[in-house]
Amino acid sequence: MSAADAIAVAGVTKVFGSGNGQVAAVDDITVSIRKNEFFTLLGPSGCGKTTLLRLIAGFEFPTSGAIWLDGADVSDTPPFRRPINTVFQNYALFPHMTVEENIGFGLKMLNRPKAEIAERVAAMLKLVRMEALAGRRTNQISGGQQQRVALARALAPAPKVLLLDEPLSALDYKLRKEMQIELKRLQAETGITFIFVTHDQEEALTMSDRIAVMAAGRILQVGSPREVYDAPADRFVAGFIGESNLLPGTVERVSGGLASVTLSVGGRIEAVAPDGFSGGGPATVVLRPEHARLMPAAGAPEGAIAGTLATAVYFGTDTHYHVRLADGSDFTVREQNRPSVEARFHAGDAVAAVVEPRAARLLRERP
Amino acid sequence: MARPFDVRRQRGFTVVAAFCFALLYLPIVVLVTYAFNAGESIANWEGVSLRWFVAAAGNAQVIDASIRSLQIATAAALIATTAATLAALATTRTAPYRGQAATFAALNLPLMVPEIVTAVALLIVFARIKMATGYTGLGYLIAAHTAFCIPFAYLPIRARLDGMDLNLERAAADLYATPVRAFRHVTLPLLWPGILAGFMLAFVISLDDVVITEFVKSGGQETLPTYMLGQLRRVITPEMNAISTAFLALSIVVVTVFFLVSRKRD
C-alpha cells in the first residue's frame, strides 16, 4: 500500500456458512482507499457492501486476505483497538443515554479527561447543529436528528476512517438531500476518510470522490463518478449506474480510438473504443438516453436508429421517449423539457434517434 | 355488512368470562374479608377487627417461618438470577454452536418436569449427602429452590436479550469499549429490567413453594407455606386468613415495585 492510502484491502475473501451452504459474501476484493477521500461502495442489495464494511470495522474477520490501516496490518485487531468508527444503518444509538452521553461515549472509553470530553461533545453538537437537544433521550428525537447524533458520536473520537452504512436510507427525500450536503460539508471540514455505502446511484454520483461498483461479492470498477458514468467497465456497471441503452452490433473497423459499429437493429454508430481495443466482430455499444435526439423518421440522416415511438413519459425536467426498434427491443431517449413547448412526438410516430458524437462507447466484453 | 369476527360478540362469552373471573377472585375476596373477622370462625361474620393480624404478628412460629421463607427466597432468587443471566448471555450472545437447542431445552425442562418428581429425586440425593456430611442447614432448601427458579428467571432475561439490537454492542466495541466495559456500560443497563423481572419472578415462585420444600426440609425448617399447611390440618381460625392476606399484600407490593422500576428504566 502507498503512503497516501488510509485503508488497503488486499485479496480479502469472507465466506459465511459451511458445506453446501457456503456463500462468499466478499470474494477476493483488492482495493485501496486514499486519505481524506469520500469513497463510496455502490451495489445492489446482497452484493456484500455491509460485509466489506464490517471487515474494515473489525466486526468480522477475513477468511483470507488482509486489511491494512495506515500502513499496519489490522486483520486480527479487534474493533475496539481500530481507530475506525461506524455510523450504523439503523444508527444503533444507546437508548439508555442522552444525546450528549451518546456522543461522549467513545471518548469516555478512551479514558479522556472529563473536561476534554465536555469540550469535544459541545463542538460535535455544534457541528451537527444539535445543541438544543443535548439532554434528550435518543428515543425522543426524530429520525433525521438520530442520524446526526449517530454521525456526531462516530466523529467525536476523531477516527482515521469513518464508515457509513446507508446512513440516509431511512430518511425522506428532502431530508436526504439536506443530509447529503451536510455529510459532504462534514467530510471537507474534518478531513476524515469516509467510506460510504449506498445502493442509490444518484447519491453515489453526487457525493463521492471515487466509487467502487460491486456485484456478487466483487468490485467491478473503481473510478471517479465521471469515469464510472461515462466509461462503464462492463454491462453491469453501465446498467446499474444511470440508465443506458445496450445495442448489439458488429465492429467494422477501428481508427483513432473510434470504432465504427453496424447495429443489428439497423443504423450505424461511431463508438469510443476502450484503451487497447482492436479487432472487429460482435460487440455491444452503450449509449446514455440523454446523448441521443429524436427526429421524424422522414428526413433522418443516414445511420440514424429508426423505430416507432411506444410511449412518451413526462418527468418534469425532461421527457423520456421509449422507442420500439426493429427487433422489438426498447431504446430510450431523454430530452430536456422547455417552457411552453408541448411534446414533439406522440405514440405511434415513426421516429429516428441521432447520436451525439463521441457519446456512445464500446463495451469491453468479459470472458 | 358483515362485522369482522369479534370473540366478545359470541353467544355465551360474557357468561363464561364472568364465571371464570368469579371462580378466580371470589374465594380470594372471601379469604381477605374473613381475615378481618372479629369472631373465631372463618364462616360466621361477627364484625370488623384486626385481632387476627395482631395474633399472627405475635405468633413466634409464624415469624420464624416468615423469616426463613424470606431468607430462602432471597438467596435462591439471587443465585438463580445470576445463573440465568449468564445462561441467557451464553445462549444469545455467542456464535451458533452445536447443541444450542439442547442447551435451551435443558434450561427450560424443569418447567415441564412434574414437581413431585423433582421433589422425590432431591429428597433421595440430599438424604445421602446429609448422611455423608452431617450438614442439615438451610443450604439444601436454598439449592433446591435455586434449581427450580432458574428457568423462571431465565425466560424474561432471555426475552429482553432477544429484543436487544446486537448492533448496540457492536457500536460500543466500535467506540473503543473493551468487551467487559461494553457489557457494563451497554448490555447490563439495557438488560436490567429483564434481570429485575427474572429476580421478582424467582422470588415469588420460591416464596410460594410447598411440594419441594415439604420433601427437602429438615426438622424445624418450616417455611410460611409449609407452616400454614400444617396448621390447616388442625384448627382453622381467621389467623390463617390474616397470614394469607399479608402474603398477598407482599406479592402485590413486590410486583408493583417491579412494574414502577422497569417503567422508569425504559
Ligand SMILES: Nc1ncnc2c1ncn2[C@@H]1O[C@H](COP(=O)(O)OP(=O)(O)OP(=O)(O)O)[C@@H](O)[C@H]1O
Ligand atoms: N452473518 C452472515 N451469515 C451468513 N450469510 C451472510 C451473513 N452476513 C451476510 N451474509 C450474506 O452475504 C451476502 C452479502 O451480504 P451483505 O449484508 O454484505 O449485503 P449488502 O450489500 O450490505 O446488502 P444490502 O444492500 O441489502 O444491505 C448476502 O448474500 C448475505 O445473505
Ligand SMILES: [Mg+2]
Ligand atoms: Mg447492507
